Amino acid sequence: MAAxxxxxxxxxxxxxxxxGWRNGLIDVQVGDSGVPQLVTSPIAPPSPSASAAxxxxxxxxxxxxxxxxxxxxxxxxxxxxxxxLNQQAxxxxxxxxxxxxxxxxxxxxxxxxxxxxxxxxxxxLRARFGQTQGAAVDRVIAAGVMPVTIxxxxxEFELLATQLVGGAKDEGTWDxxxxxxxxxxxxxxxxxxxxxxxxxxxxTRAFLAGGKVEAAVAEIEKMPGRAAANGWIxxxxxxxxxxxxxxxxxxAALTGAQxxxxxxxxxxxxxxxxxxxxxxxxxPSAPDF
Numbered sequence: 001m002a003a004x005x006x007x008x009x010x011x012x013x014x015x016x017x018x019x020g021w022r023n024g025l026i027d028v029q030v031g032d033s034g035v036p037q038l039v040t041s042p043i044a045p046p047s048p049s050a051s052a053a054x055x056x057x058x059x060x061x062x063x064x065x066x067x068x069x070x071x072x073x074x075x076x077x078x079x080x081x082x083x084x085l086n087q088q089a090x091x092x093x094x095x096x097x098x099x100x101x102x103x104x105x106x107x108x109x110x111x112x113x114x115x116x117x118x119x120x121x122x123x124x125l126r127a128r129f130g131q132t133q134g135a136a137v138d139r140v141i142a143a144g145v146m147p148v149t150i151x152x153x154x155x156e157f158e159l160l161a162t163q164l165v166g167g168a169k170d171e172g173t174w175d176x177x178x179x180x181x182x183x184x185x186x187x188x189x190x191x192x193x194x195x196x197x198x199x200x201x202x203x204t205r206a207f208l209a210g211g212k213v214e215a216a217v218a219e220i221e222k223m224p225g226r227a228a229a230n231g232w233i234x235x236x237x238x239x240x241x242x243x244x245x246x247x248x249x250x251x252a253a254l255t256g257a258q259x260x261x262x263x264x265x266x267x268x269x270x271x272x273x274x275x276x277x278x279x280x281x282x283x284p285s286a287p288d289f
Contacts, residue, residue: 017082025169026223030078050155050185058088063110063142084141086099096197098253098254099130100128100131101252101253102250102253102254104121104124104125104128104253105246105249105250105253106250107121108121108125108144108246108249109246109250111144112140112143112144112147112149112246113149113150114147114149115147115148115149115152116144116147117144117145118140118141118144121144122144123142123252125137125140125141125249126141129249129252133248133249135245136245136246136248136249136252137245137249139241139242139244139245140245140249142242142246143238143239143241143242146238147240148235148236148238148242149239150208150211150239152207153208153213153216153233153236153239154205154208154236155233156232157204157208157216157220157232158233160225160228160229161201163225163226163228163229164197164201164220164223164224164225164226164229165197165198165200165201165224166197166224166225186204197223200220200222200223201223201234203214204219204220207219212241213236213240214240216236217233217236217237220232220233221233228277
C-alpha cells in the first residue's frame with residue numbers, strides 16, 4: 001500500500017511539473033552537478049511606466065472631452081445671442097421704416113393743409129406708398145396740384161352767405177311768395193335744429209370753424225340759394241377726399257397694412273332743377289308787385 005501511495009504521489013508530481021513546464025511556469029535548468037532542476041519562472045510585475053502612461057492618457061481624454069463640452073455650450077450660447085440680435089435688428093429696421101413712412105405722410109398733410117405744392121414729397125410718396133396705396137397717393141398729389149384749404153373754404157363761404165339765405169336772382173313773384181310762406185310755417189320737433197336759412201348759415205360757420213366740412217356741406221345743400229354754392233361744394237368734396245387719402249397713408253405707415261380700397265372719387269351732386277335754382281346769383285331783393 002505504501003508503495004502504491006508513493007507511486008501515485010510521484011505520478012501527480014510529474015503531471016504537475018509537466019503542466020508547469022508546458023505553461024511556462026516551470027523551467028528545467030541543469031546545475032553545476034549536471035542534475036536537471038525544476039525552476040519556477042517568476043511572474044513579471046506590471047511595468048510602472050505603462051500604467052502611468054495609461055493614466056495620463058485617460059486624464060487627457062477626460063480633459064479634452066470637458067473642453068469640447070464647454071466649447072459646445074459656448075457655441076450654443078453664441079448662436080442664441082446671434083439669433084436674438086438678428087430679431088432685434090429686424091424689429092428695429094421695421095420700426096425705422098414705419099417711422100420714415102409716417103413722417104412722410106405727416107409732411108404731405110402739412111403741405112396740403114397749408115396749400116403748398118408737394119415738391120420732393122411727391123416723389124417720396126410714390127416710392128414709399130405707390131405699390132400698395134397708389135390711388136391714395138394719386139389723390140394726395142392731385143390735391144397738391146390744386147390745393148384746397150379749410151381757410152379758403154371759409155372765406156369763399158362768407159362771400160356766398162348772402163346768396164345762400166336768399167332766392168335766385170330771376171326768382172318770380174309766385175316763387176318768392178311761396179318761399180316766404182314756407183319759411184313762416186315750419187313743423188319740427190323741439191329738439192331738432194331750426195331749418196331757417198339764417199340759422200343754417202350760423203351752423204355752417206360753426207362747422208367750418210371746427211373743421212367739419214362734411215356737416216357744413218350738408219347744411220349748405222339745404223339752403224334756398226344752394227345753387228350758388230355748386231362750385232364751393234365741389235371744392236369742399238375735393239378737400240374731404242384729400243383728407244381721407246392722407247388718413248389712409250398715415251394708417252398704412254403705422255400698421256404696414258396691405259392695400260385697401262382707395263377713397264372714392266368725389267362726385268358732383270347735381271342740384272335738382274327748381275325755379276329758384278341759378279348758376280350764379282346776386283343778393284336777392286324783394287320783387288316789385
